Amino acid sequence: MQKFFWLVAAVLLYGCSGSNPIKTTLFDVPPYKRYVRSLEKADLDKTVMAQAWLAAGQRALNDSVEVSLPFSESGYFKATEPDARSYQFIAKEGQVLTVNGAVVSFQNATFFLDLFSWEEDGWKELVHADSSMTMSYEFEKDMTCLIRIQPELLLDAYYTLSISATPVLINPVAGADNKSIGSFYGASRDGGKRSHEGVDIFAKKGTPVIAPTSGYISRVSTNNLGGKVVWMQDKKRQHSYYFAHLDSQLVKPGATVKQGDTLGTVGNTGNARYTPSHLHFGIYRSKSKDPINYIRTLEAVTEALPWDTTFRQSDFKVVSKEVNFRAGPGEKHLVKTSLKKDTYVKVIAQSNAWYRVALPDKSQGFLTKKSIAPIENGKRIKLKSPAVVRTGINDEAVPVAHLNKPTTIYLLAQFEGYQFIKTKEGLTGWLVL
Incomplete structure (x- = not known):
C-alpha cells in the first residue's frame, strides 16, 4: 500500500512539473523514456502496476495490429488496467504523415504518442508528438511504421486519433487529379531500350504548369526528347524537378518560385508531338525517383467518432x-485467428463498423460490431468440485473467490481453457475448466 501511495505521488509530480512532459526536441531524451526513468529513479519501476504498464508498452510494439491509411479511432483507457495501443502501417516515400489526437480526462492527462520504423534489429523511434497530440513526419523512403499511444499510469481517459498521409508536393498541372496521370514510372520506352523516368499528367494544351513546392529555376531549355523543358531545384529535399513537353515556358533561370506559381503551360513538344498534350514530370536526386507518391492524393481521413460511453465498463x-x-478494421486485413461463439472479448476502441477488442491473453485485434454483444445473462450450472475464481486467465491472477461444491454459478463466456463466470453474489471472474 505504501508503494502504491508513492507511485501515485510520483505520477502526479511528473504530470504537474513545470516542464512540458510531451514537447521536446529529437535530440533530447524522448518523453516516454524520461517517464520510465522517473519511475526507476523513484524506485517504483518494480511495482506491480508499473511492471504492467511497461509490459503493455512493449506488447504494443510486438502485437500484429495493422491499419490502412487514412484511419481514425476512438477509445478508452482505464486507470486500473495499464494498456497501450499500436497502429502498424506502410508508409511511402514522398508522403507526409499527419497524426491528430484528442484526450478527454478528468485528470491532467499526459499521453505518449511515438512513431517507430522497422529496422533489421527492431523498432526504431523516429519522432514523438507534441503536447497537443499532433505529429507530422515526411518520409524519404518506403517504411514499415508503427504508432504507439499510451497514457501515464493511473489515468482514466477517452481519446480520439486520426492518422492520414498526404503527398509532399501538389500536382504540377493546375486542376489535375489522380485520374489525370496516365503513364507511370518504369514503363517501357523505345521498344525496351529505356524506361520512363517520370509520370505523364494529361491535360488540355495551355493548362498552367505550376511549381509543386517552393524552389528556384535552374534551367530553361529545349531538347529533342522533352521539347520545351524547365528544371527546378528544391533545396529542402535536394531534388531536381523536370517539366517536359511544355507548350510555353514562362520563367527564367535563377527565378525564385513559390508553390503554385506558374512555370509554363501544358503542350506536346519534343517526342510527344504525335500524342495528346501532357506534362512529363520527373524527380531526380543523383538518379530518377518515382514521382507517384509525391503527387498522388489519398482519401481524406474522416474524423474519429465520439466514444460511446456505454462500452466503458462492459464485457462482451x-x-x-x-x-x-x-489484424485491422477491414475484410482485407490478415486473419489472426477465428473466434467461436461465446468467446469473451473486451471492447477498447472503435473505428467505423469495427471494434478494436482485447482478448483475455492481452492480444488485440478487430471484430465487426455486429459479431459481438454485451454479456448480460449466463447459463446456470452447479460446480462439481471446489474452484478458485481469478481476475485473469493465468495462475498468477488475483483470486476473487473460493467456491465449494455444490455452488451454483452462471457461465457467461469462455476463452480457450477458461470460463468467465458470475457467482450468486454477483462476483465475476475466471476459472479453469
Missing part, C-alpha cells in the same frame, strides 16, 4: 457462430 462476447479476428 461473440454472438456469431464463428468470426474472424483480424
Whole structure:
C-alpha cells in the first residue's frame, strides 16, 4: 500500500512539473523514456502496476495490429488496467504523415504518442508528438511504421486519433487529379531500350504548369526528347524537378518560385508531338525517383467518432457462430485467428463498423460490431468440485473467490481453457475448466 501511495505521488509530480512532459526536441531524451526513468529513479519501476504498464508498452510494439491509411479511432483507457495501443502501417516515400489526437480526462492527462520504423534489429523511434497530440513526419523512403499511444499510469481517459498521409508536393498541372496521370514510372520506352523516368499528367494544351513546392529555376531549355523543358531545384529535399513537353515556358533561370506559381503551360513538344498534350514530370536526386507518391492524393481521413460511453465498463462476447479476428478494421486485413461463439472479448476502441477488442491473453485485434454483444445473462450450472475464481486467465491472477461444491454459478463466456463466470453474489471472474 505504501508503494502504491508513492507511485501515485510520483505520477502526479511528473504530470504537474513545470516542464512540458510531451514537447521536446529529437535530440533530447524522448518523453516516454524520461517517464520510465522517473519511475526507476523513484524506485517504483518494480511495482506491480508499473511492471504492467511497461509490459503493455512493449506488447504494443510486438502485437500484429495493422491499419490502412487514412484511419481514425476512438477509445478508452482505464486507470486500473495499464494498456497501450499500436497502429502498424506502410508508409511511402514522398508522403507526409499527419497524426491528430484528442484526450478527454478528468485528470491532467499526459499521453505518449511515438512513431517507430522497422529496422533489421527492431523498432526504431523516429519522432514523438507534441503536447497537443499532433505529429507530422515526411518520409524519404518506403517504411514499415508503427504508432504507439499510451497514457501515464493511473489515468482514466477517452481519446480520439486520426492518422492520414498526404503527398509532399501538389500536382504540377493546375486542376489535375489522380485520374489525370496516365503513364507511370518504369514503363517501357523505345521498344525496351529505356524506361520512363517520370509520370505523364494529361491535360488540355495551355493548362498552367505550376511549381509543386517552393524552389528556384535552374534551367530553361529545349531538347529533342522533352521539347520545351524547365528544371527546378528544391533545396529542402535536394531534388531536381523536370517539366517536359511544355507548350510555353514562362520563367527564367535563377527565378525564385513559390508553390503554385506558374512555370509554363501544358503542350506536346519534343517526342510527344504525335500524342495528346501532357506534362512529363520527373524527380531526380543523383538518379530518377518515382514521382507517384509525391503527387498522388489519398482519401481524406474522416474524423474519429465520439466514444460511446456505454462500452466503458462492459464485457462482451461473440454472438456469431464463428468470426474472424483480424489484424485491422477491414475484410482485407490478415486473419489472426477465428473466434467461436461465446468467446469473451473486451471492447477498447472503435473505428467505423469495427471494434478494436482485447482478448483475455492481452492480444488485440478487430471484430465487426455486429459479431459481438454485451454479456448480460449466463447459463446456470452447479460446480462439481471446489474452484478458485481469478481476475485473469493465468495462475498468477488475483483470486476473487473460493467456491465449494455444490455452488451454483452462471457461465457467461469462455476463452480457450477458461470460463468467465458470475457467482450468486454477483462476483465475476475466471476459472479453469
